[in-house]
Amino acid sequence: MTDTATEDFVETVEALPLDAWHRAKGGRMVEFAGYHMPIQYEGIMAEHLWTREHAGLFDVSHMGQLVFTGEEVAEALEMLLPADIKGLGEGRQRYSLLLADNGGILDDLMVTRLPAASPFDAEGGYYMVVNGATKWDDIAHLREHLDDDITLSHLYEQALLALQGPEAVTALARLAPGVEALTFMTAGAFTIAGIDCWVSRSGYTGEDGFEISVPAEDAEKLADALCAESEVKPIGLGARDSLRLEAGLPLYGHDLDPETTPVAAALGFALSKRRREEGGFPGHDRIMLERENGPxxxxxxxxxxxxxxxxxxxxxxxxxxxxxxxxxxxxxxxxxxxxxxxxxxxxxxxxxxxxxxxxxxxxxxxxxxxxxxxxxxxxxxxxx
CATH class of the missing domain: 2.40.30.110 (Aminomethyltransferase beta-barrel domains)
Known part of the structure; x- marks a missing residue:
């Protein structure tokens, strides 16, 4: 008889680059998507209303930041997403969906065509932000289904901050003159407080605002610089959820899942016209039938x-x-x-x-x- 040793595996909850910063600011930390994250500082109600009236700073570094490069990379991504990737201009961003073979939603995401000047040294490539709770499954799915000549780089050394609210542009433009020229769903490279960043004018609150990719080692310096502006306060997960719910924005794993199609989810706008007509993405036939007949x-x-x-x-x-x-x-x-x-x-x-x-x-x-x-x-x- 042979003794077999067994081990108890405990899932590790990771710390964000700004973990100590959140705690020093009074953030009440909870586990979310495998990370310790601040759910609130002053209180969810106050933080929610501050963001609607001024500008809130959210740490969303748990999300996955990916870069894709290679010949015919746009064609490769269109095999998995229903968006018109080939039609994206440089610095243009698009909301899309990673689809299963049955047309169900594996994740919702943002994809941007990178210009020659970006912090990622990936001219002609595409930058993608996926949800934190699904990023490892997304990466595995993408690597399995993309050809070997497409390179997927996980930017695990980048943090991601979101500055949201009607006064976000006022605060950020003081630190990064010219950023006010960005419009919704466009992006570019900017130097903020001496740090080279990638900035998109987008977000998850329904407000005007920006998402800022920054080297993790510089995240605290950037957060301090932003919060030194009178319009800006740190905001937690609780207000992020109530803000996105008021704005009608779905949360993956709750309002979206692999059994739900884009049509049922009222996300038909994510199905580009050319792609609807040409097909070539997972679940096309089912999705088009549902679009015609209703879910x-x-x-x-x-x-x-x-x-x-x-x-x-x-x-x-x-x-x-x-x-x-x-x-x-x-x-x-x-x-x-x-x-x-x-x-x-x-x-x-x-x-x-x-x-x-x-x-x-x-x-x-x-x-x-x-x-x-x-x-x-x-x-x-x-x-x-």
């Missing part, structure tokens, strides 16, 4: 009667009390002073004004379908 379920926003929030997992009921859908995100809207939720409901009940019955642990609530977003997007678009 069974559709993602909607709800305003919930009463002040008590309805949380993820609550059931959507039909007139006979049977479960026909589910709530995927829910909470309280500081901007509106109301309980709100995101849910998948039968397509026939997805029109604005429809009344939706919800069951949360035996308690019945009523939600009213409301157009997305609940709080208007204030992106700085070209020509505005």
């Amino acid at each position: 069974i379920l559709k993602r909607v926003m709800l305003v919930v009667e009463g002040r008590q929030p309805v949380r993820e997992g609550a059931a959507v009921l039909d007139g006979e009390g049977s479960e026909v859908g589910r709530v995927t995100s829910g909470g309280y809207s500081p901007s509106l002073g109301k309980a709100i939720a995101m849910a998948y409901v039968p397509a026939a009940s997805a029109a604005p004004g429809a009344s939706i019955t919800l069951n949360q642990r035996g308690k019945i609530f009523t939600g009213i379908v409301t157009p997305m977003p609940l709080v208007p997007h204030r992106y700085h678009r070209k020509g505005a």
Whole structure:
């Protein structure tokens, strides 16, 4: 008889480059996507409203930053994404989806065509930001499905900060003159507080703002420089979630998953016209059929009667009390002073004004379908 040793493997929770900085600022740290991250500093309500009125600094360094290079790299990426990658101009950014063979969503992401001048030494390549909770699965999937002549580089030595809010441009332009010329979904190389950074005018709050890729070793210097501006305060995960929910922006792993198609998720805008017509991406036939005939379920926003929030997992009921859908995100809207939720409901009940019955642990609530977003997007678009 042979003794077999067994080991207990404990999943390690990693520290962000700004871990000590967050703690020194009074950040209350929680585990999220495999990292210790600040959920709040002063309080979720105050941080949410500050961002809507001024500018909030978010640490999103848990997210995956990837660069793709090689001959016909755009064609290779179009085999996996439904976006018009070949049509992207230099410094242009596009929202897209990593799709499974059945058309389900493996992740949602941002992809940018890199110009000659970028901190990544990847002229002609593409920069991609993927979700932190899925980045290792994404990297494995991409490496498995891309040809060997395409190089995927994981920029694990880069931190990522998001500066969001109506006064973000005022604060950042003092430190990086010229950054105000960027418009929504464009990007470029800038020197901020003496640090070479990659900056895009984008974000996840519905507000105008920027995402800044910075060497991890310089992240604290950059964060200090930004927070020295009177408009800027550090903001935690709690407000990031309530801000994106008001803005109607889905969170992967909650509102999006491998069983959900772009059509059901109300993300049809991510299917570029040329790609819809030409096909060539995973799940094309199913997605086009669903686009023509309509999905069974559709993602909607709800305003919930009463002040008590309805949380993820609550059931959507039909007139006979049977479960026909589910709530995927829910909470309280500081901007509106109301309980709100995101849910998948039968397509026939997805029109604005429809009344939706919800069951949360035996308690019945009523939600009213409301157009997305609940709080208007204030992106700085070209020509505005």
